Amino acid sequence: MTTPPVPDLTPEERQHLHQFYKVLHTHPELSMQEYRTAERIEAELESMGVESFRCAGTGVVAVVRNGEGPVVALRADTDGLPMLERTGVDYASQDRGTASDGTEVPVMHGCGHDTHIACLTTALRMLLRRRTDWSGTLVAVFQPGEEVGQGARAMVADGLWERVPRPDVVLGQHVSNQPSGTVTMAIGPAMAGTDSLRVTVHGKQAHGSRPHLGIDPIVLGAAMISRLQTIVSREVDAHEPAVVTVGVFRGGLKENIIPERAEFTVNIRTLTEPVRDQVLAAVKRIVRGEAEVAGAPVPEIEHYSQLPPTINNVDAAKQTYQAIEQALGAELVSVERPRMGSEDFGLLGKEAGVPSVLWFFGGAEAGAVDPPGNHSPFFAPPLEPTLSTGARTMAAAALHWLSTPSIAHG
Amino acid sequence: MTTPPVPDLTPEERQHLHQFYKVLHTHPELSMQEYRTAERIEAELESMGVESFRCAGTGVVAVVRNGEGPVVALRADTDGLPMLERTGVDYASQDRGTASDGTEVPVMHGCGHDTHIACLTTALRMLLRRRTDWSGTLVAVFQPGEEVGQGARAMVADGLWERVPRPDVVLGQHVSNQPSGTVTMAIGPAMAGTDSLRVTVHGKQAHGSRPHLGIDPIVLGAAMISRLQTIVSREVDAHEPAVVTVGVFRGGLKENIIPERAEFTVNIRTLTEPVRDQVLAAVKRIVRGEAEVAGAPVPEIEHYSQLPPTINNVDAAKQTYQAIEQALGAELVSVERPRMGSEDFGLLGKEAGVPSVLWFFGGAEAGAVDPPGNHSPFFAPPLEPTLSTGARTMAAAALHWLSTPSIAHG
Amino acid sequence: MTTPPVPDLTPEERQHLHQFYKVLHTHPELSMQEYRTAERIEAELESMGVESFRCAGTGVVAVVRNGEGPVVALRADTDGLPMLERTGVDYASQDRGTASDGTEVPVMHGCGHDTHIACLTTALRMLLRRRTDWSGTLVAVFQPGEEVGQGARAMVADGLWERVPRPDVVLGQHVSNQPSGTVTMAIGPAMAGTDSLRVTVHGKQAHGSRPHLGIDPIVLGAAMISRLQTIVSREVDAHEPAVVTVGVFRGGLKENIIPERAEFTVNIRTLTEPVRDQVLAAVKRIVRGEAEVAGAPVPEIEHYSQLPPTINNVDAAKQTYQAIEQALGAELVSVERPRMGSEDFGLLGKEAGVPSVLWFFGGAEAGAVDPPGNHSPFFAPPLEPTLSTGARTMAAAALHWLSTPSIAHG
Amino acid sequence: MTTPPVPDLTPEERQHLHQFYKVLHTHPELSMQEYRTAERIEAELESMGVESFRCAGTGVVAVVRNGEGPVVALRADTDGLPMLERTGVDYASQDRGTASDGTEVPVMHGCGHDTHIACLTTALRMLLRRRTDWSGTLVAVFQPGEEVGQGARAMVADGLWERVPRPDVVLGQHVSNQPSGTVTMAIGPAMAGTDSLRVTVHGKQAHGSRPHLGIDPIVLGAAMISRLQTIVSREVDAHEPAVVTVGVFRGGLKENIIPERAEFTVNIRTLTEPVRDQVLAAVKRIVRGEAEVAGAPVPEIEHYSQLPPTINNVDAAKQTYQAIEQALGAELVSVERPRMGSEDFGLLGKEAGVPSVLWFFGGAEAGAVDPPGNHSPFFAPPLEPTLSTGARTMAAAALHWLSTPSIAHG
Secondary structure: OOOOOOOOOOHHHHHHHHHHHHHHHHOOOOOOOOHHHHHHHHHHHHHOOOOEEEEOOOEEEEEEEEOOOOEEEEEEEOOOEOOOOOOOOOOOOOOEEEOOOOOEEEOEOOOOHHHHHHHHHHHHHHHHHOHHHOOEEEEEEEEOOOOOOOHHHHHHHOOHHHHOOOOOEEEEEEEEEEEOOOEEEOOOEEEOEEEEEEEEEEOEOEEOOOHHHOEOHHHHHHHHHHHHHHHHHHHOOOOOOEEEEOOOEEEOOOOOEEOOEEEEEEEEEEOOHHHHHHHHHHHHHHHHHHHHHOOOOOOEEEEEEEEOOEEOOHHHHHHHHHHHHHHHOHHHEEEOOOEOOOOOHHHHHHHHOOOEEEEEEEEEOOOOOOOOOOOOOOOOOOHHHHHHHHHHHHHHHHHHHHOOOOOOOO | OOOOOOOOOOHHHHHHHHHHHHHHHHOOOOOOOOHHHHHHHHHHHHHOOOOEEEEOOOEEEEEEEEOOOOEEEEEEEOOOEOOOOOOOOOOOOOOEEEOOOOOEEEOEOOOOHHHHHHHHHHHHHHHHHOHHHOOEEEEEEEEOOOOOOOHHHHHHHOOHHHHOOOOOEEEEEEEEEEEOOOEEEOOOEEEOEEEEEEEEEEOEOEEOOOHHHOEOHHHHHHHHHHHHHHHHHHHOOOOOOEEEEOOOEEEOOOOOEEOOEEEEEEEEEEOOHHHHHHHHHHHHHHHHHHHHHOOOOOOEEEEEEEEOOEEOOHHHHHHHHHHHHHHHOHHHEEEOOOEOOOOOHHHHHHHHOOOEEEEEEEEEOOOOOOOOOOOOOOOOOOOOOHHHHHHHHHHHHHHHHHOOOOOOOO | OOOOOOOOOOHHHHHHHHHHHHHHHHOOOOOOOOHHHHHHHHHHHHHOOOOEEEEOOOEEEEEEEEOOOOEEEEEEEOOOEOOOOOOOOOOOOOOEEEOOOOOEEEOEOOOOHHHHHHHHHHHHHHHHHOHHHOOEEEEEEEEOOOOOOOHHHHHHHOOHHHHOOOOOEEEEEEEEEEEOOOEEEOOOEEEOEEEEEEEEEEOEOEEOOOHHHOEOHHHHHHHHHHHHHHHHHHHOOOOOOEEEEOOOEEEOOOOOEEOOEEEEEEEEEEOOHHHHHHHHHHHHHHHHHHHHHOOOOOOEEEEEEEEOOEEOOHHHHHHHHHHHHHHHOHHHEEEOOOEOOOOOHHHHHHHHOOOEEEEEEEEEOOOOOOOOOOOOOOOOOOOOOHHHHHHHHHHHHHHHHHOOOOOOOO | OOOOOOOOOOHHHHHHHHHHHHHHHHOOOOOOOOHHHHHHHHHHHHHOOOOEEEEOOOEEEEEEEEOOOOEEEEEEEOOOEOOOOOOOOOOOOOOEEEOOOOOEEEOEOOOOHHHHHHHHHHHHHHHHHOHHHOOEEEEEEEEOOOOOOOHHHHHHHOOHHHHOOOOOEEEEEEEEEEEOOOEEEOOOEEEOEEEEEEEEEEOEOEEOOOHHHOEOHHHHHHHHHHHHHHHHHHHOOOOOOEEEEOOOEEEOOOOOEEOOEEEEEEEEEEOOHHHHHHHHHHHHHHHHHHHHHOOOOOOEEEEEEEEOOEEOOHHHHHHHHHHHHHHHOHHHEEEOOOEOOOOOHHHHHHHHOOOEEEEEEEEEOOOOOOOOOOOOOOOOOOHHHHHHHHHHHHHHHHHHHHOOOOOOOO
């Protein structure tokens, strides 16, 4: 059985895709708070005649049964980011949300998850229109909370894989700042594992004019942050990609009080377990050692989130790659090295015990020099060919697996 | 004309002093928001039959005229601090306030201004009781917003010195963690000048896994803070006391986003203008230079507050010192070197064009080893002899000046 | 014409190899001062009946003509390192040499160039013994001064390629701390390019007790070194191997004088030109910026040495790899990624306009955990199978190329 | 008995003083190597008919007995510094010496000890000329090795105080960059105590391209130096003068080897024992803690030299001050605060169990703005009034004590 030719979008589908995307873009929501987004997805599915159920609060799952055949899971993540949009597009977000610390913050679909949602619903629409070309079962997974690494775990914990037919493969895609219209895929490791630590630095409070009576946790925290740089610069093999980022540093309430504590986060990206272990150990050694240097109490280190590397099953990735190449043309598809970003996508396949494949599709104006990337306040993928490419690629990949009689899990 | 003997407190006065102090301590208010505190002071004055008026919103001023004679201004500051009290006393504060950035914070009389208020009202009560011993005019100034360096300026701007008889001298006192019952005074420079700068470090936002696409303002801010240490350690003459404190550092919202900016405060203490100029120039040079090191945009440096050194007029200080020594006994009074803390008290005398004198009275348990100091969450002066000493000292000093026919301003 | 089978060493050859190696190891010489080493090589060649000439002072070149055929150049580098040997072997070096700054220093063959010399003379001996198996010309190049990146340039400048028949290929090998008996080779980029900078930090001299009258170049240099860490940790793409090492830092003569200057070296390793340019620019930006931070004069930055990446010609490398695999067996030979070390070997082929191939052979005890590497004072390759493998590998590679009628240069 | 009037120099004495000074200046010698200097002093003494003996190798001691009376010891230190003179005077030094590490270095009388010698021999000459004005015993102590803090100890250990009549007081003076012609003296603490530590940082050697296989002692040493800044900036009370200087840092031999160790010195200046203990403990805590941060072996910390604060006996200082004031005129003499420089002068009086007094005389051109100080390569005191003032001051102080019948030791 060969894969049927990949469908293109009808003008109506394309127009609807754009409209739906713009609505999603204008109204992003913070991680695990995707209430309105979930409702919009439900309404969209309902308009196609597809039933869905909630999973993990703001997750939405749809199962489309179309006779005997493989079960293919397609995943889109749905959350936005706490950042102020500066794209200047007329459908830019002005929405705000409540961060976990209770403060109100601007929200933006700065990572492009809105494209993922719209492309997945559109791919479903295209596949439903050509229902006679395939048989089997589609499972569409609209996953919340990817940015905080909680959504995939939460859906699995809420019984995702017990509540749907067990898939043979899990497919996902992510927009990035490569040229719009292109698709790239890593064969094997695809994205970094990530670990997040929260360090609470304890000092000793004193009046700002009498530092000798206190222990300054801000000077100490600054020393820790400076010394953390040596992990990548001196300790990790130069051939092993590793990133150690302090994304947040906060301490103090008043300029003339040396505070009792300061707090910072450490986010780590690595591609292998040994390097991950090495970096984690080094972070702890440096943080604890610097506190001794300062004569300060032992700092607290909370390892509050972790995601394993995202590994594309080599066989499944090769097959999917070929299917996409066939759909888009070889000149638009290429193999890439692993990316240092992280995803909780890999957990879905891992927990289901089946192969998974993630690829990237372009979201930057063709020819743009140094285009803004994900998490930039200026990240604004052009509608086309970005959205049609995302929808067609997902449809093509799904169609391939729906047409594949037997999949060797591994 | 000799100074009459210093009155002691009656048992009732002492009991009332304690009660009033505890109420003030339980209900601190943030700077320039001392609404209920002002009402409590007004009520207290009214209960003595003393009229008062508001000045600068939450400032309270009372004028007590008692015939011909000198005009003596007595000042107490009235605001609390944004910090969580941990003293464990049964009259501890559980109150909260709204910080200038809109967040709700705990509030504590962590600097002991509650003792200043209660001692000043009690001194007035003692002097009123012995009204026949002196003639002249007392001006009691209850000043808000000392902690933010705004209150004295605000009262002067609101016409303080036009609305009361021009004083011959301004007297003030501050509790500190020296042994309760003692008084210390510097002859000449008494407290440091202070400058506060807000530094906004500009980076370039990027995903935390792709630092090479951004400029990390947190690593940059940490480098600035580390380098600021060299001002005191290498640039300022070791004989010249100087303090450079970064009391607040804030940057980043999410562990996996390298933020666009970070912000920190720099608080500077110096005792002379040349050293002040040297340190200010060095802070600016270091902050701007480090941004160049990082290839980052020029940081913004906002010099948002400054207070000159507090200088005790030498002649007036010597006279006041002798009066206090006479009242408390020589073994409880001593001369001290300047303190690195700052005050806006000095502005009051400077703006009135008259000498001013500030002294410190003890607020630490006798014999305590390393007692908590001002701005410590554990700062809890014992009621006695702290409060009686503060009240008697202020009364004695006032009485001296009311008995001094002619004061040479200088 | 097929490559003849690779010869093994006779017992006498092996014994002589060991003896010659030990003598070389016991008497290392510093770069460009390899006078006795050159004499030893000349004597060894003479004992085989091979004439040689000097090139670039301490370089030795031998040409062995054996009828018509290809010309194959084989290169060994000959210099030792200024370091104290701690291997404990009974043929360890106790020799000393005079460093370029005039100080006397211990010298050690810490990089294993002694193995390169002994394996090359032995390979010649093996090939001469089997002279009937091949025809063509061998050019043996014993190159001085590899450690300082000067020897290859010096030999070319001294007319190397004008004084010998033009080679069709240049072959070289290097011992490393992989298991003795194994060989590894990169296809394409094989070793990093390297740049060395000397930074002279200017301060202002003062007595150590009066830092405020000077500018401290040691504190400044330390800040520069700390900040250089951020190039690799924050500025370079995590996928691009890059190393920035400060190998030498010197400043000051006396503990109580703040010196007028300090000096440090920066050694950079990169695999591509864009990353090299990025790192060089960042080093300069940081060094100059930090001097501004300190209010110090502009530092001097001398870019005193540079070597391009060592690139193995892909076709030539594949051929050589196969020849070695055939000689040693597939299980002992493997492909590797580029190394971050640098070599001036690549200049020889580049200047001759012909392909060149460099590989590595093992010098660590089989099964050793974390064996000492090149430039470690404990680096002591076991005599066997290290030396026989090096000799046989070089002979096998040479024999392949001598049997290859036509080489496409590229 | 009143002090006789202070003698002035004759034209011949002045001319001789200048000549002798220039010879000394042109030929400085390193600490504890003052062989030619000692011979010059001996010859000078002999030319006055004064016998002398050697003490501690290069120390010279002369005893001048002139009847009954007090015994007054006068001390001059004699060593130069390892630095290149840049004064441009026509009697500048071009001499070189051998440093303790065996390297040859330029030598300069950069601390002005040449003025001390010449002024002391001239004072002796003046006092000998007026021998009838006083009776008693003069002990002239020409002490080597002040710059390394060894000379005073060495002379005491070599029996100084057993080999001369026990003095009633020890007097010394030092030139500095205050205006030539002036004298300053501290009453009480006069100069800082000093402690010198040598820190050996242990890393793990590796090739510069493979930092992950080593531990970088230069990056570690740089971190230590940066963190040492926080002792003065954050840990020591701003009112307590303290200086922590790293005068020497040395590590590495070659730009492409990460060395096994690095070494630096820490020089500490403090005025009290508690602050000294605090700073010493902080240095050790920081150095050891940073090694833990780096996962490096425990560093060695050698506390190789220490000198206590130089304390002028209060009574003896006041008397001496008055004598000098009387000789030079009140406008040229003033009281100063303690200096952060250190001396081993204090050990002489301490070991003899008698009071000692040290003062400073000016060596800067009158009106010079920011004149070069001691240890500057540009330090060049004008011959006059520098030298005459030094000679007359020493003579006047000696004459006072020779005329003082009874001295209370304390």
